[in-house]
Amino acid sequence: MLVTDASDLRARVDKALGAFLAAQRDRLTTIDPALADVSAALEDFVLGGGKRLRPAFAYWGYRGAGGADSDQIVAAVSALELVQASALIHDDLMDRSDTRRGEPSVHRRFERLHTSAGWRGGSAAFGDSAAVLLGDLALVWSDEMLQSSGAGVAEITRARPIFDEMRTEVTVGQYLDVLTQATADTSVERAGKVARFKSAKYTVERPLLLGASLAGAGEDVFAAYTAFGLPLGEAFQFRDDVLGVFGDPAQTGKPAGDDLREGKRTYLVAAAFAGLGEKEQAELDEGLGNQGLDDAGVRRLRDLIRDSGALAATEKRIDELMTASLAALDAAPLDNEARQVLHRLADAATRRTV
Template structure:
């Protein structure tokens, strides 16, 4: 059996194929409007197809199969729409965080800033890049709708899935706003950090994709409830792992410079735990440096030591373990197909270990 849960049912290449075919059609559509849109089409396609773990389509697909759904290229196309939602979220996230890179490549706003500067166009190159990123992120979100509804799934199935899809996109958007708000207000509570993690990432990464798959399959409430019991704690564990990697991760693995979360002032569960455990002097040092875009490597390392020595890293790892225990217990009791249960168990491990 393959080692990667994303290769079960040949899922990753099938998702990529569905995205490739769809994006090729969108390219033709844009070029018919104006040749200048080649940069727009090319950038969205490269961003979507150039990387990503395809976790969300995988959770949706195996949620569908676990609820009794039959494999088809149409359902693969439907769940592939989640990758366009993810592209939209990442393009906007990089802009809001002023990130220079994504997956080791220039972020979208930096790419269009460079295009403007290289062509010698009028006005601000940075402003042009920002505008382009807003619009390309919006375009990816619009296209997610199109791919879902052009997937070929029966209209009755799509009608059941639509409320889940809408809830998911609302939640990730307001979760992103709460993240921005938390950085602005400087809220360091674990309650606020947990809520941001839940709505910005946890529900959107695991729970809602599972429920989307369940809705496409026509599952009853007992399956949907089991998926929430499994998916919500798993999604929170996924985000906490992401928080740890944002501070302690290897740039070769994360695709972003080391310590970027610290420079961006992210008020994550990890950081909130550190604020709660540190003394007055430590909190003052952390607060003064957090969110400083000029923080150098030595400053990043000093904050890492501060966070680790406070016990926050160990507390976050322990919380990940607790969440995983509850998640896997819910999965074990879920009334779903055994093949899907095994795939979801392996996806859970991959998501929290980042082994995909």
């Protein structure tokens, strides 16, 4: 478990999410008892795991900008977990991932529900449809949770443009990821842009800016948070890319080689193409996106990536990004407590194994 703050923030975020989702459960089951399956799936997904990094960055961005603690602010930043849930549910569907955090992904959960109930039609199509709708519902609820958090009208009004921009960025970033796989673009430039918009900005920079906007911070704080948060978010995504290929499934909760079978054109993979000869490039290109890739095939692609120098280059890039990020944090006009917690969050985000 990550230590994300100096107090009990994680427990408070979980409490706020639990209360919100319980109210939504009552709302859905009043419409129709069959919707209990929907509310249960979202409660299990949102409350069943996750690092709570985004609410932590937003909360400490708020505190670092001079904001005072309140349960209402905790509830407001907790809405970020529903944006994350939406992104993950849709990502698992698009990647055809069977598991998430060691449990069935949402589309697989509803596929199994259809099969066990003996309903008509295709179980896979039912699962896919359910995942689209549940991902959409989580995104709708993120807006509702922010709006109903109890934070002041002025605070919410300041925060909304950041919140809206973040949700647009993560959505179009996901499209660029899908496009990059379809076009087999192997450029480092494209991989970096996908990483920035699909994950980096909405993992660190936008949550920090959301916290700053809730606190009514000045432009100097916004500039400092961007200088700290954007390189850190990219380092976070590059660490995720490394774990997607070389991580331990017992810790990541996903089968070994899933990113390779899905054909993800990450910074790590782009760096491998840049470092390989034509024969090895062709072999890597043929293996990427092969859903039938066996364990031996996964090991071979790992060897190609490692031997190309891409793993070492990615680790070096992570270190460079972290150096820039922490230098910006040290220079930021923040109180010392927030600076210390943000430093620990940065370390946890990039040195993790899950």
